[in-house]
Each structure stands twice: as C-alpha cells, then as structure tokens.
Amino acid sequence: MAHHTITVTINGETEIVTVPSHMTLLEMLREELALTGTKNGCASGECGACTVMMNGAPVNSCLVLAVETDGAEIMTVEGLAHDHTLDPLQEAFVESGAVQCGFCTPGMLISSKSLLMRNPNPTDHDIREALVGNLCRCTGYVRIVDGVRQAAKLVASDTK
Amino acid sequence: MKPAPFEYHAPATVEQALELLATHGYDAKILAGGQSLIPTMNFRLAQPAILIDMNNIPALRYIEPTPAGGVRIGAMTRYQTAERSPLIAERAPLVAEALPHIAHPQIRTRGTMGGAIAHADPAAELPAVCVALGARFKLRRGTQERWIAAEDFFVGLFTTLLEPDELLLEIELPPLPARSAWAFTEVARRHGDYALVGVAAGITLDDAGNCADVRLSFLSVGDRAVLAHNAIAALKGHPPTAETIAHAAAIAAADDIAPNADIHASVDYRRHLAKTLAQRALTQAAERASAG
Structure with a gap:
C-alpha cells in the first residue's frame, strides 16, 4: 500500500502528514488530525455534513482524497472561532x-x-x-x- | 465506506498522463474532479488498481475564445470556474444556464467539465448541453489527436468512444449563429438531485421569422444524451408558434426518446415531462431569439 507525505495548511497551521493513497480528506481530518468537528454522513456527496473549505471554496471532504490536498489550504469548523471568540x-x-x-x-x-x-x-x-x-x-x-x-x-x- | 487501496500517480503534464495510461490502460482510472468516481470507490462499486490524478496538470484548466467566435474549455476546468466565467456567459449562455442545475456548490467546486463528459452519465446536464450545441471533443492517445462530435461521442450508459489509453483534453463549443437563442430546463425532486428529465433547446430564426435551425436534446431519457432528430425536423422551416412547438414537443416525446422507468418516474411520466419541458424550453428559446 503506497503512502504519500503531503504538506497541507489546516486552519492556518502547516501540517505534514503521511497518508495512504486511498485515505479521504475526511478520514485524514478525523482520524489523523483529531479534527472531529467535520462529520461523516453519507460518504457520497449527498448530505454535506463533511463540508470543509478547500482553497476558499466548499467541498465535500468525503469526495476528496487526502493526497489531492497536497499544497492546499483547508478550513474546518474548528478554524472558525479565534481566541475563545466565536465567529x-x-x-x-x-x-x-x-x-x-x-x-x-x-x-x-x-x-x-x-x-x-x-x-x-x-x-x-x-x-x-x-x-x-x-x-x-x-x-x-x-x-x-x-x-x-x-x-x-x-x-x-x-x-x- | 472508504476506498480500497490503489496505486496513485499525479502526473504534472498531459504527456506524463498519457504515458501512464499507455502503460496501465484498463487497470487505470482517471481522477478528474472525482465527484462521481470517489463515491463509487467509497462504496467499493469501483476498485481501480491505479488512479491517475489529473489535478496537478494546470495546462488543462482554461476557458478561451476561439477565433471563430466559440469557446475552448480545458477538460480540467471546474464547474464553478465555468459558472462564473464572463466568456461562457457571453458565448455559451446555454452552458451558463445549465451549470447551476448540476448538483450543489460543494460538488461544483471540485467537479470538472471534462470529467462530466468522459463519465457520460445519461442523467448529467453537460453531455446533453454539448449535444445540443454541436460541441466537439479533443481526444489524445500517445501523440495522436482526434476530434469527435458530441453526438457521436456518447455511445451508451457511461460509455463513450474514449479508448482505455486515450484522454479527453478539450471541449470546443462552436460560435452561436446570429438570431439564435437557447434555453435549459429540468425537473428534479429537489434542486441538485439527478433530473427526472432535462431539456436543452436552441432556435435560430431567419429573416422571415421561421426556424432556420432547431436544436433539441434530452437528458435522463435513456442510456445517453439524446438529440431529438424527429422533433427538430418537424419544427425546422416553420415559424415557432405555440402550435408548431407543441407538435414538435409531442413528436420528441413519442419518437425521439426511449425512457426507462425507475422508482422515481414511470415511462409515461418521463414522456409527459419530456413533452412539457421541450415545449417550455423551445418556447423560451423562440421568445429570446425574437427579442434578441
């Protein structure tokens, strides 16, 4: 099973993550980075529970492979609040x-x-x-x- | 609910992608936007051994005018880019009108124009729109390029003329004739769902106000995007009146399409929708052509 090391900016922080090719962005966020705010609903792009921003636009993170986010900027729900102040x-x-x-x-x-x-x-x-x-x-x-x-x-x- | 393992390649050029395809052919799948492929992989309905990711090939992302007055669209152009393109709005208003009907914003962020064409879902908007517009597609295999007309490209359910080692590189939309206008409409249970039936229509008027040319295509009425030849022949040369349009729409629903029944709609209901929607789209196109 091939692994890939990617560099991805998540909520403003640069992360270097090694992921298998078949891992989705959703799985990387929840399982590798413990960002469990993003939810896994349908895994087919119907429900939007896994929506995150990729380079400023919304995507279903269940329909993007983690390797595809090499070099990308991701924002999850955890990135909305700053310094204990809600968005x-x-x-x-x-x-x-x-x-x-x-x-x-x-x-x-x-x-x-x-x-x-x-x-x-x-x-x-x-x-x-x-x-x-x-x-x-x-x-x-x-x-x-x-x-x-x-x-x-x-x-x-x-x-x- | 997650994809089976596969070997992943992310070529930086079309040439590298073609080499990978030449080597792996049938075992490889092309990853464009992935908005149809990844769900089928999540459910293990597709388990490709090798994935060739086209997202790192910037040379396939462009929307450019052609000297003839049409538009060239790179295969990896995303729906969202096309949706917001002034050039598409000006030179391909039918595409601009159809794009917001495709799924929802999250999907349009990522999905690509070329991916939709190569995937050839009979319920997708873009194949029917390309058939209506008389678009053609640039394909390449090794160093050999060929152009295929949209109507010939789609040969069946999720099936096209693309060879296993061939890539779709570009969609070319022809210039619009003078005094022509277009309309797109569909019925879906909720906005963004697959349409039960969809219609793209175009009318070109001559100086006497008759239909010099008519284009009419359907989605979700069979195994591929369908050009309604009988309806087109019935309306061509006639003025676009309520009667001639109703007649052409009835012919389209009866003779040009062979819809299937599923849990969402019976054959009769699909024919009814096809007739009603064709009537609406042709009427709107005719009004726009007269006004313009």
Whole structure:
C-alpha cells in the first residue's frame, strides 16, 4: 500500500502528514488530525455534513482524497472561532436556534462562511442556494437561514 | 465506506498522463474532479488498481475564445470556474444556464467539465448541453489527436468512444449563429438531485421569422444524451408558434426518446415531462431569439 507525505495548511497551521493513497480528506481530518468537528454522513456527496473549505471554496471532504490536498489550504469548523471568540456565524446560529442535534452544523457553518466570504450581503435565495448541498433533519432550515441572515447583519453592523 | 487501496500517480503534464495510461490502460482510472468516481470507490462499486490524478496538470484548466467566435474549455476546468466565467456567459449562455442545475456548490467546486463528459452519465446536464450545441471533443492517445462530435461521442450508459489509453483534453463549443437563442430546463425532486428529465433547446430564426435551425436534446431519457432528430425536423422551416412547438414537443416525446422507468418516474411520466419541458424550453428559446 503506497503512502504519500503531503504538506497541507489546516486552519492556518502547516501540517505534514503521511497518508495512504486511498485515505479521504475526511478520514485524514478525523482520524489523523483529531479534527472531529467535520462529520461523516453519507460518504457520497449527498448530505454535506463533511463540508470543509478547500482553497476558499466548499467541498465535500468525503469526495476528496487526502493526497489531492497536497499544497492546499483547508478550513474546518474548528478554524472558525479565534481566541475563545466565536465567529459571528456561530454566534448567530446559537441565537437563532439554528442548531438542534448539531450533526449538520459544521457543514452548514462552512457552507455559510463560504457564501458570506464571497457575498457579504446575501438574499434569502442566495442563502438557500448556498445551503442546498447541506441536509438538516431537525430544524427544518428556517432557523438556519435566519442564522445566516443574522450573521450577515452582525458583520455589516460591526464594520460600519 | 472508504476506498480500497490503489496505486496513485499525479502526473504534472498531459504527456506524463498519457504515458501512464499507455502503460496501465484498463487497470487505470482517471481522477478528474472525482465527484462521481470517489463515491463509487467509497462504496467499493469501483476498485481501480491505479488512479491517475489529473489535478496537478494546470495546462488543462482554461476557458478561451476561439477565433471563430466559440469557446475552448480545458477538460480540467471546474464547474464553478465555468459558472462564473464572463466568456461562457457571453458565448455559451446555454452552458451558463445549465451549470447551476448540476448538483450543489460543494460538488461544483471540485467537479470538472471534462470529467462530466468522459463519465457520460445519461442523467448529467453537460453531455446533453454539448449535444445540443454541436460541441466537439479533443481526444489524445500517445501523440495522436482526434476530434469527435458530441453526438457521436456518447455511445451508451457511461460509455463513450474514449479508448482505455486515450484522454479527453478539450471541449470546443462552436460560435452561436446570429438570431439564435437557447434555453435549459429540468425537473428534479429537489434542486441538485439527478433530473427526472432535462431539456436543452436552441432556435435560430431567419429573416422571415421561421426556424432556420432547431436544436433539441434530452437528458435522463435513456442510456445517453439524446438529440431529438424527429422533433427538430418537424419544427425546422416553420415559424415557432405555440402550435408548431407543441407538435414538435409531442413528436420528441413519442419518437425521439426511449425512457426507462425507475422508482422515481414511470415511462409515461418521463414522456409527459419530456413533452412539457421541450415545449417550455423551445418556447423560451423562440421568445429570446425574437427579442434578441
């Protein structure tokens, strides 16, 4: 079984990891780097629970091989909060009640973060389109969309 | 829920990739975006012995104008790049309209234009769009290049004219005729799901307002993307009225397609969708052509 040593930036930290060729990015994050915030749902790109950012855009980490991330920048849900301060998105999710069981939340947050980085003032339609690849089986999306909208407002009022 | 072990190669050039393919042929799989391949590997439906990863070949990522007025798209161009390309929006509005229907943002970040073509999923948007546009594909094997028309390239379920040691390098979209317009529509149970039926339509008007040319193709109605020859012949030369379009759409649904039934839709329902969607797409294309 072939192994490969890759250099990948994860949440701003450079990691040098030796991985077998058939390891997915999701497995590397959870099993090798103990970043278990990213969840394993369907392993087929349907549910979005494993969504992380790769070079600034959302991907399903179950559908990317770890070796493919050599030289890439990855952001997981663990990279959102800084110095014990939550990201505005996380704050807004808490306030809006956008979290119930929490399994979809890391993926929801990363998809939402990608949206807000690209489009700080999204319409509800933009929010729903950005989250179409993330399934939630608890809250029914309304509060999640509320959370993203509120986060956009929080960021806008902070930067005024 | 994880892939079986395989040997991994990441060539930096097309030539290196072709050499690997020449050596390993049938045992090797090409990894483009991986958004169809990796799920099948996760479930061990595919267990390739060797994977040739094309993601380190920047020379295959481009969207460029052709002198004739068309667009050349490198096989490793990602959906997301194409979706945000002003050149595609201007010169291939049908592609721009169809792209957001492909899966969801996570998949479009990674999935590639060439991967979709080589994979030849009959439910995929891009093969049907390429067939409608009369695109052609550049293939290479060793030092030999050949061009294949989209309609000839897809020969069956997940099957194309690509040889085991041959690579798809480029999608070339022809220039759009004057007074032509296009439309894409599909029905899926949820946005991003595989469409039950999808339609790409194009109409070119002549000076008298008749259809000088008609293009109509379907996805999810059989084992490959289908060009609706009978419907096209029925509408060509006629003005695109509600009656002529309804007639052509009915012919398409009855004579041009051979849909299968599955748990999501019966044959009759697929034919019904094909007719209704063809009518809508042709009507929209005709309105856009008249307005433009």
